[in-house]
Amino acid sequence: MNVIVLKFGGTSVADINKINNVANIVEKQLNNNKLIVVLSAMAGVTNQLQKYIDEIKSEENLENDLILTSGENVTIGLLSSILKQRNIKSIPLLGWQLPIITDENHIKAKILNIDKKRIYKFFEKFDVLVLAGFQGINLNGNITSLGRGGSDTTAVALAAAVDAERCDIYTDVEGVFSSDPNIVSKAKKINKLAFEEMLEMSSTGAKVLHTRSVELAMKNNLVLQVLSSITKKSGTFIIDEKKLIEKEIVSGVSYSKNESKITISGIPDKPGISAQIFGLLADGNINVDMIVQNISQDGVSANITFTVPNSEINIATKILEENLKNIKYDSLKTDKNVSKISVVGMGMMSQSGVAKKMFKTLANKSINILAISTSEIKISVLIDEKFTKTAVQSLHEAYNLEK
Amino acid sequence: MNVIVLKFGGTSVADINKINNVANIVEKQLNNNKLIVVLSAMAGVTNQLQKYIDEIKSEENLENDLILTSGENVTIGLLSSILKQRNIKSIPLLGWQLPIITDENHIKAKILNIDKKRIYKFFEKFDVLVLAGFQGINLNGNITSLGRGGSDTTAVALAAAVDAERCDIYTDVEGVFSSDPNIVSKAKKINKLAFEEMLEMSSTGAKVLHTRSVELAMKNNLVLQVLSSITKKSGTFIIDEKKLIEKEIVSGVSYSKNESKITISGIPDKPGISAQIFGLLADGNINVDMIVQNISQDGVSANITFTVPNSEINIATKILEENLKNIKYDSLKTDKNVSKISVVGMGMMSQSGVAKKMFKTLANKSINILAISTSEIKISVLIDEKFTKTAVQSLHEAYNLEK
Numbered sequence: 001m002n003v004i005v006l007k008f009g010g011t012s013v014a015d016i017n018k019i020n021n022v023a024n025i026v027e028k029q030l031n032n033n034k035l036i037v038v039l040s041a042m043a044g045v046t047n048q049l050q051k052y053i054d055e056i057k058s059e060e061n062l063e064n065d066l067i068l069t070s071g072e073n074v075t076i077g078l079l080s081s082i083l084k085q086r087n088i089k090s091i092p093l094l095g096w097q098l099p100i101i102t103d104e105n106h107i108k109a110k111i112l113n114i115d116k117k118r119i120y121k122f123f124e125k126f127d128v129l130v131l132a133g134f135q136g137i138n139l140n141g142n143i144t145s146l147g148r149g150g151s152d153t154t155a156v157a158l159a160a161a162v163d164a165e166r167c168d169i170y171t172d173v174e175g176v177f178s179s180d181p182n183i184v185s186k187a188k189k190i191n192k193l194a195f196e197e198m199l200e201m202s203s204t205g206a207k208v209l210h211t212r213s214v215e216l217a218m219k220n221n222l223v224l225q226v227l228s229s230i231t232k233k234s235g236t237f238i239i240d241e242k243k244l245i246e247k248e249i250v251s252g253v254s255y256s257k258n259e260s261k262i263t264i265s266g267i268p269d270k271p272g273i274s275a276q277i278f279g280l281l282a283d284g285n286i287n288v289d290m291i292v293q294n295i296s297q298d299g300v301s302a303n304i305t306f307t308v309p310n311s312e313i314n315i316a317t318k319i320l321e322e323n324l325k326n327i328k329y330d331s332l333k334t335d336k337n338v339s340k341i342s343v344v345g346m347g348m349m350s351q352s353g354v355a356k357k358m359f360k361t362l363a364n365k366s367i368n369i370l371a372i373s374t375s376e377i378k379i380s381v382l383i384d385e386k387f388t389k390t391a392v393q394s395l396h397e398a399y400n401l402e403k
Numbered sequence: 404m405n406v407i408v409l410k411f412g413g414t415s416v417a418d419i420n421k422i423n424n425v426a427n428i429v430e431k432q433l434n435n436n437k438l439i440v441v442l443s444a445m446a447g448v449t450n451q452l453q454k455y456i457d458e459i460k461s462e463e464n465l466e467n468d469l470i471l472t473s474g475e476n477v478t479i480g481l482l483s484s485i486l487k488q489r490n491i492k493s494i495p496l497l498g499w500q501l502p503i504i505t506d507e508n509h510i511k512a513k514i515l516n517i518d519k520k521r522i523y524k525f526f527e528k529f530d531v532l533v534l535a536g537f538q539g540i541n542l543n544g545n546i547t548s549l550g551r552g553g554s555d556t557t558a559v560a561l562a563a564a565v566d567a568e569r570c571d572i573y574t575d576v577e578g579v580f581s582s583d584p585n586i587v588s589k590a591k592k593i594n595k596l597a598f599e600e601m602l603e604m605s606s607t608g609a610k611v612l613h614t615r616s617v618e619l620a621m622k623n624n625l626v627l628q629v630l631s632s633i634t635k636k637s638g639t640f641i642i643d644e645k646k647l648i649e650k651e652i653v654s655g656v657s658y659s660k661n662e663s664k665i666t667i668s669g670i671p672d673k674p675g676i677s678a679q680i681f682g683l684l685a686d687g688n689i690n691v692d693m694i695v696q697n698i699s700q701d702g703v704s705a706n707i708t709f710t711v712p713n714s715e716i717n718i719a720t721k722i723l724e725e726n727l728k729n730i731k732y733d734s735l736k737t738d739k740n741v742s743k744i745s746v747v748g749m750g751m752m753s754q755s756g757v758a759k760k761m762f763k764t765l766a767n768k769s770i771n772i773l774a775i776s777t778s779e780i781k782i783s784v785l786i787d788e789k790f791t792k793t794a795v796q797s798l799h800e801a802y803n804l805e806k
Contacts (some may be wrong), residue, residue: 066476066479074473085461161797
């Protein structure tokens with residue numbers, strides 16, 4: 001039995017016309033396949049629900065998940081009804097009905113188990129299972145959610161559970177681009193991308209896919225395709241690195257304005273201080289990213305600069321200030337007006353000079369680099385936020401990505 | 404353990420302010436009681452969902468119920484979160500989570516079972532159970548709905564299951580009125596009403612309570628109160644007839660414009676013809692209400708006039724036309740511009756002259772009566788729709804209901 005998983009985001013199911021368009025795609029993909037179709041709520045609906053939650057300042061995550069997962073009832077019901085009217089054997093299923101079992105972490109639950117046998121049982125009677133994305137149920141019988149964008153992860157988890165031939169992620173763009181087309185007019189669609197590259201691009205700011213969905217696809221070696229629900233063109237295939245014939249040195253330039261910089265000055269320059277600082281932050285579940293440490297010229301005190309997500313800057317500052325006595329630093333400065341610019345590419349591993357070109361390009365534009373972090377296939381730099389556009393555009397040109 | 408059931412309709416939970424108001428009422432009722440709070444979706448939400456269903460012309464009832472029941476996730480989540488913020492031990496529960504087991508009839512499911520032990524189990528940990536109204540789950544694991552207005556029935560069924568002290572139905576009016584205040588400015592709130600009267604008033608057009616909820620309360624001899632969620636006044640108590648000290652001859656005047664008249668002329672006047680016609684309609688699940696049969700002067704053919712709900716007129720006509728050959732009638736006429744006016748009162752059973760006063764009052768206003776139906780505590784007449792307001796006002800005055 002061939003199973004294909006199709007996932008449609010909120011903009012692809014935003015109204016009845018668009019849901020009819022989704023039904024057309026489903027009908028075309030059916031042939032002799034069995035399909036699992038994962039849907040988000042109509043665009044804007046989950047935002048409205050989040051507004052209610054913000055209005056009452058609700059930190060009750062069991063309740064918040066119950067509220068946030070309600071929009072999918074509507075889209076899966078409508079699509080399944082349209083499919084049945086076309087004589088397609090379809091059934092709508094909420095997370096608890098399959099079920100998609102998750103851990104107990106509301107708002108950001110992780111999928112623990114999807115029973116393959118249950119899916120095959122449904123396939124005995126139905127050709128299309130229309131699943132609510134983004135939601136699951138924990139072992140206490142409460143509804144959980146996988147976090148915003150979590151429908152991608154639902155789709156990939158289902159594809160992994162049934163060893164699907166392919167997992168197609170339909171969205172409102174034609175695929176993954178070499179950079180953000182809103183900033184770089186010459187950005188082009190990438191045809192093939194390695195999982196590792198997609199992962200680095202997602203985690204450095206490209207908002208095409210939920211990061212966890214890429215990790216899960218890589219772990220299960222699934223073929224992922226990102227494509228448009230409007231144009232009929234093929235999209236970006238995200239595949240195993242070994243299947244990439246030509247490895248681009250740089251595949252894309254991504255950016256994130258969602259970073260804050262913290263600088264701690266006048267720390268005693270002795271062993272164990274860094275471990276103490278980052279240990280405290282780790283205990284507080286703070287995600288520290290880029291780190292730069294400078295020893296001062298007197299050789300006695302040091303400065304440490306690092307970045308955290310904007311959403312965690314207040315907690316991080318609070319933790320550090322509460323531990324002022326233990327760390328004995330002089331001052332603590334924070335700066336939200338920074339931006340992380342990243343270049344990502346599998347070919348970097350075997351090619352030198354990529355970093356040099358990056359630094360030179362930014363220097364030519366008089367952009368100062370505040371911090372650097374690298375992986376085997378990525379170089380990220382932290383810069384003043386106001387240079388974001390110039391930096392992304394000039395790097396896209398420097399690596400010749402518009403070709 | 405004292406359990407009180409409180410039910411709030413869509414207008415009482417229409418926005419965050421109103422949900423906060425509901426939380427105030429819940430807090431005040433708590434004392435040492437355990438509470439079950441049943442909520443509808445925010446006013447307007449279920450209508451919007453119904454619009455989507457109408458737009459795709461969905462007759463897939465499994466899907467329609469899934470769509471229509473989604474609005475309650477939001478209201479029960481928000482109220483439970485607000486209650487928790489006030490340190491009240493609360494839990495939101497969807498129909499399938501309690502569970503409320505129904506039969507398999509989607510769109511108009513009947514409740515089969517509510518497990519009292521499960522409710523008491525929840526009460527071990529929580530003081531307030533916030534239940535989604537209008538929904539249940541059938542034994543196939545699919546979500547069902549009880550029909551529009553069904554949250555009243557959810558509330559009464561839960562009250563019956565736990566033998567609640569009281570079931571309070573909060574709404575946007577102060578109780579049950581002697582007639583529609585929009586038409587009769589002098590209509591007054593009724594303090595006490597017998598189940599039978601409420602039942603007749605509901606089924607003849609008063610839209611205060613879901614008819615099935617009244618039947619269920621009567622069967623279980625529960626005390627029902629209809630009251631406003633805004634004013635602090637006591638509402639209308641609906642109680643056992645035996646507890647009514649003073650039985651009003653006429654308690655209220657109700658009306659319904661939701662009626663269509665069908666007249667079949669030139670039917671052979673022989674035995675079994677009526678049985679044949681109404682048998683066909685019964686097979687088609689058509690609810691026939693008032694029936695008038697006239698034998699023509701030639702003694703050979705007859706006319707039959709009867710009413711059906713507006714929503715069933717097309718199906719009824721279709722069934723009759725398809726059976727033209729078997730019934731052999733001359734003509735079939737339909738008229739949607741009719742209105743049913745009813746006077747209801749327990750005292751009618753022991754008092755004569757009520758009908759006479761009704762007919763005389765209408766005659767004085769030159770209103771022609773097209774059909775009549777009666778029960779022990781109700782007289783209904785069918786009139787031209789354009790006289791609705793005049794008829795209701797003059798009857799309200801004739802029976803001195805503004806006193």
